[in-house]
Amino acid sequence: MTLIMVPPPETQVEHHLGVLARTCVARSTLEDALTTIVDAAIELTHAQQGVLLLAKSSGKLEVTVARDAQRVSLPLHQVQTSSAVLRRVMGSRRELIVTEAEEDSSLAPQARIGTLGLHSILVIPVDKLPLAEALDATVAGRQSELLGVLYLDSCWPFFHLDREALRMLTRKVAMVVENAALFAALCEKARLDHEVEITRQIQRQMQPVQFPRVPEFEVTGFTVECHAVGGDCLDVVKLSDRCHGLLVGDIAGKGIPASLLASLLQGLFVTIGALDLPPQEVVSRVNRYLCERSPEDWYATLFYAILDSSGRLDYVNAGHVPALIRRCSGRVETLESSNFPVGMFSDAQYTCRTTQIEVGDFLLIYTDGIPEAKNRRSEFFGEAGLRRLLQEFPGQTVDDLAEAVRAGVRAFTEGAPQSDDIAVLAVHYRGANLSTSSVRPARAMRAAKARSKYPLVGRIRPTKLEIPLSKRTDHGTHNDGTRIERHYGCGHERRDRVGGGKQRVPREDQRAAHGGEKEDRLERGEC
Amino acid sequence: MAGKKKIVLNVANVNYIDSTGVGVLVACFNSARSHDAALKLANVWSRFREVLQMTRLLTVFDTYDSEAAAIQSFAKSLRAAG
Secondary structure, eight states: OHHHHSOOHHHHHHHHHHHHHHHHHHOOSHHHHHHHHHHHHHHHHTOSEEEEEEEOTTSOEEEEEEEETTSOBOOGGGOOOOHHHHHHHHHHOSOEEEEGGGOOTTSOGGGOGGGGTOSEEEEEEEEOOHHHHHHOGGGTTSOOOEEEEEEEEESSOOOSOOHHHHHHHHHHHHHHHHHHHHHHHHHHHHHHHHHHHHHHHHHHHHSOSSOOOOSSEEEEEEEEOSSSSOSEEEEEEEOSSSEEEEEEEEESSOHHHHHHHHHHHHHHHHHHHTTOOOHHHHHHHHHHHHHHHSOTTOOEEEEEEEEETTSEEEEEEESOOOEEEEOTTSOEEEEOOOBOOBTSOTTOOOOOEEEEOOTTOEEEEEOTTTTTOBOTTOOBOHHHHHHHHHHTOOOOSHHHHHHHHHHHHHHHHTTOOOOSOEEEEEEEEOOOOTTTOOOOOHHHHHHHHHGGGSOOOOOEEEOOOOSOOOOEEEEEEOTTSEEEEEEETTTEEEEEETTSOEEEEEOOOOOOOOOEEESSOOOOOOO | OOOSEEEEEEOTTOOOOOHHHHHHHHHHHHHHHHTTEEEEEEOOOHHHHHHHHHTTGGGTSEEESSHHHHHHHHHHHHHHHO
16 A cells, blocks of 8 residues: 555656656647746655756846745745855756755855755756757867756755756756757747848849840840849849940849848949949949948949940949950950959049940850859869850850850859859840941040030930840759749749759739930930 | 058968958958058969959059068168158
8 A cells, every 4th residue: 555655766757757758748838848847856856946047148047937846836036046056056067965054154144045944955957968069069078058957945955866867857958948949049040031032032023024125136144142142233224225234243242241232232223324424433423322331341343334236335344253245256355354343442433445346246244153163173164164165155146145154154063052143144236226326426425525524314214125035044052952943034933942842933023124214315425 | 651560461372262351351451551550462373363453452452472572561661761
């Protein structure tokens, strides 16, 4: 009969551990799980009161659960613990039993255990689980992190303590606390992932979905981000019936910070470029704005050009990789940088250069993600690789060229992870339309030169670029293994996850148009 | 600029610099200038030099072929100032 009423200690321990296991699985809150553990500790040690203190980010211990032997929660602010005993345990990281006989005289009167009417205190440190420590190689060899302490008060000495059972309880506390922290981190990551996804969608919508298709030239482009969002941008802005602004920009850095500045840069060019200013003045204004508004170590390299329907190309290369012209003969010419990047020096002066694009020529503007694409042997694709690709390019259309660049880089990298964002803008010049092109007379060129220092702000009337672009795609692989194919012109994106299914995401927000047409049309200026 | 503090950055073993690195370098240069210090670069070769060339930063930074030449340039500027 007695044996039935008082189960042997092993059975009691097993009972508590069984309850704990069920609690940790069934209970949903951290407090419930920790309360069950404290109750079990009280029962195992026959203590009158059990308190669990957890370490906060500041390093201080805070009472999280306080229970008495009747399984009643105590008001946390009324719980008294001996700060001196806690300090000793935090210092030694070993369990400590203090009885009245060996009470530390250094304890402040209010912290003395005698004031609680109790006789003994048992304090057990709760250390981070060894496995979790081992995963973090940076803390290998150091003392494991203290998650908290289990603090038990008793009115009689602690006899016959089952230390192994108590150690199991503290390990259970560590597991519950760490699981809760991991869960919280997971929730936070999910929230951030959601925000990144929204940022990615916004950035994608800011990229041109339709490029102007005019008789004189064809243009296409694509971007491939290294991360979910990128720091490269491109745009084509219709400035007048005869002129289009071409922009490719590359913000220093990658990821969300770079994507913010890329969006700003693109917006600035669309706005300032529409003011009918010479390219160097557009770039100067953008530079001054960025110097005022962006962090000191942020800057962007860019290539901004105005392409006239006659084939005249006025360009500013601001610290950017050289744009390339592939002549009909197969010869490749470079449009080198002669300027500082933007956002670096507010007093930088920008110079414009001019070249002539001939019928049948291709113009390729890109970011350094192309020449700096690396294969698995850490070799760069290089500008030489791109020049060779252009020289040997057998295609006839701008789409062929974009695909050749994409395929060339993909073949070279042999599946190596993409190390930088990529943007490519390709133009195929087909010749001037007599009705719209003209050779600018010297007088007009001189006039344009004279007004290059003075902005001419015409009244701008929005116009729509009504001709849709043929479908084309670009590809990218996100860090999560998702492969992106972006189809310009049709408004769809296909995301393929390795080993997973495919889903089509309809693009609702087709950009209607961009650019503008000036009522007071002014002849394009000389730089 | 002589400057109170004289800093030579020997980049002999740096054969690649990305855009973020250039940004940090320019920020360091501006910081040094605002604190009346002089920052010079020694052994700027390969891709590092190409990037500085492309961004016109070679016209901003004082670059030298060796660490000794960079250090010696401070002494020369001191003598010139004296």
